[in-house]
Amino acid sequence: EAGVAQSPRYKIIEKRQSVAFWCNPISGHATLYWYQQILGQGPKLLIQFQNNGVVDDSQLPKDRFSAERLKGVDSTLKIQPAKLEDSAVYLCASSSPGQGHEKLFFGSGTQLSVL
Amino acid sequence: AQTVTQSQPEMSVQEAETVTLSCTYDTSENNYYLFWYKQPPSRQMILVIRQEAYKQQNATENRFSVNFQKAAKSFSLKISDSQLGDTAMYFCAFMKVDDMRFGAGTRLTVKP
Secondary structure (H helix, E strand, O other), X not given: OOOOEEEOOEEEEOOOOOEEEEEEXXXXXXXXXXXXXXXXXXXXXXXXEEOOEEEEOOOOOOOOEEEEOHHHOOEEEEEOOOOHHHOEEEEEEEEOHHHXXXXXXXXXXXXXXXX | OOEEEOOOXXXXXXXXXXEEEOOEEEOOOOOOEEEEEEEOOOOOOEEEEEEEOOOOOOOXXXXXXXXXXXXXXXXXXXXXXXXXXHOEEEEEEXXXXXXXXXXXXXXXXXXX
């Protein structure tokens, strides 16, 4: 079974530039999560999708962050414009009721450096 | 809102010895799940062990076991016979329905 795929693995940009991250969850997983993990901290939930609908985006800085999950499969997280404090690892995870909805499968993340 | 606290930023243990990582959480919920995840330098979050709050019996997975104290809202991880490959960040996590929150993590170093 293929795991959660994320790309790119690394990204370096200058502040005020735009960046996008891509995530392809495990096939059949209805729930998709984006987490932000700042160095030295635990992952913080940014947004959660159930199929193509948003379940929770209360911690997403909506003035600069956006995410979509068209067709309820893969997802894109965008930052526009980026700030220095956005430097972090962005983790994508997915889960499915069939596999124990309480178990999340994580991708390897995208490490973003904003200079 | 649920919060998860890991009070030990760093810990170290000698190879083959036992170490315990602490975690406390705050919730008003009665039914929930607790997890320990391992994150090596590869950044991959690896599930170590899971505990359902409605189960009184502590979960065990090979060398990993937990001490779940529901009334005290405590969920510690014990690693027995520590191995060099156990060196990683360890995160405690709380989950209600499908909302998962993480602690700040404990960096564990296993010394040869």
